[in-house]
Amino acid sequence: MTVNAKTRVTPRRALLLGAVAALAAGMVVGVTGAAQAGTTLGASAAEKGRFFGTAVAAGRLGDSAYTTILNREFNQVTPENEMKTDATEPQQNQFSYGNADRIVAHARANGMQVRGHTLAWHAQQPSWMQGMSGSTLRNAMLNHVTQVATHFRGQVAWWDVVNEAFADGGGGGRRDSNLQRTGNDWIEAAFRAARAADPNAQLCYNDYNTDNWTDAKTQGVYRMVQDFKQRGVPIDCVGFQSHFTGGSNYPSNYRTTLSSFAALGVDVHITELDIRNAPVDAYRNVTNDCLAVARCKGITVWGIRDSDSWRSSESPLLFNGSGQKKSAYDAVLAALNNGTTPPTGTPTTPPPTTTPPPSGSCTASATPGQVWGDRYNTSVTVSGASTWAVVVSITSPQKISSTWSGSPTWDGSGLVMTMRSNGSGDTFGFTTMMNGNSSARPQIVSCTAG
Secondary structure, eight states, rough: OOTTTTTOOOOHHHHHHHHHHHTTTOOOOOOOOOTSSSSSHHHHHHHOOOEEEEEGGGGGOOOOHEEEEHHHHEEEEEESTSSHHHHHBBBBBBBBOOOHHHHHHHHHHHTEEEEEEEEESSOOOHHHHHHHOOOHHHHHHHHHHHHHHHHTTTTEEEEEEEEBBBBBSOOOBOOTTTGGGGTTTHHHHHHHHHHHTTTEEEEEEEEEESSSSSSSSHHHHHHHHHHHHTTTTTOEEEEEEOEEEEGSSSSSTTTHHHHHTTTTEEEEEEEEEEETTTTTHHHHHHHHHHHHTTTTEEEEOOBBBBBGSSSSGGOSSOOOOOOOOOOHHHHHHHHHOOOOOTTOOOOOOOOBBBOOOOTTTTEEEEEEEESSSEEEEEEEEEEESSSSEEEEEETTOOEEEEEEEEEEEETTTTEEEEEEOOOSSSSEEEEOOTOOSSSSEEEEEEEEEE
């Protein structure tokens, strides 16, 4: 989105204006790379081709302390509740956009992009919709999607078309809701209606508890997105809410989750980030994981100050209730400034794969393990044979630095390892040094029995 240069001076433009003024006064000014580092979250993210946004409540736009931080720090906004169904269509076919329009107008006046949240959701439905079912509800939902997306056409960069449609627990299936009971194709129908209403907006699916790659819910959403892409259903992005309870709730395979979805050909967004007690390491790790995945387009925190958060008692945000920056803020800004932008076309990591078991073969499945700043672990489980040889390939300049529970050999390049069983069981593992390449992950080439 373009910014009116007459009304908004970005940190980079301010730096250049200062340099010009100094030169006019006869001074010599050296503009170094360090001096050009972003001084706010949004400016630094923008230098990496990404956004750093926040959820915004229309009722707080009159709070000058709130809007000062909002306008200074962020380049993207998501309305907290103002675009949900109960707010935008309180009575059937009677639409109300006042508060949502206020947020959109504020964002556009300050050069921020807008995420529409959300068009179809089982929660926060108005009472008239809650009493509907079957084709009546389906038609009402599609009309709502069409009307709201049309109203904001050209003003919203991304739509959370469908929100939280998958169930928690071990099954990986859909949530039982009145929308789901209209037919299993309701999500697809909503996406197609949104594309017709706003052809230029990016269409996203958004959910929570989908951060850990091995969780059944994550896999359920992955299979849906994979199916949509294969069949041409219009989906452009997937949102990960990432409401973490603390450092222990941040999964070590979070980067694998982001890169695995990205490998399907969709962008990935971190859409509602907040972390109990705002631990520095967890916030830093989330930021670095996004920066490591070329198609991770940005991060949105769910609120500005702790006092604005739906989890205010847990102090989960980057600013305290007085609007002061916390240590987590410093860690995020440093990560943004130190990060690099993956070049366009950089391959994203495909999901951990299972080799098909042809006759006489075994099966090997790779699972991501602990990740550190410069290295990561991988474990491989073999089934179908008691003795085996598994071939694993890695991507240069990465190198395998250690192994366990197997007997390894390498080819001349050092990039292909053959691990043979040595009586230690059906699982082996290894540590890979990133050596500057943090996005690639090992691939299972083959598994041979005997």
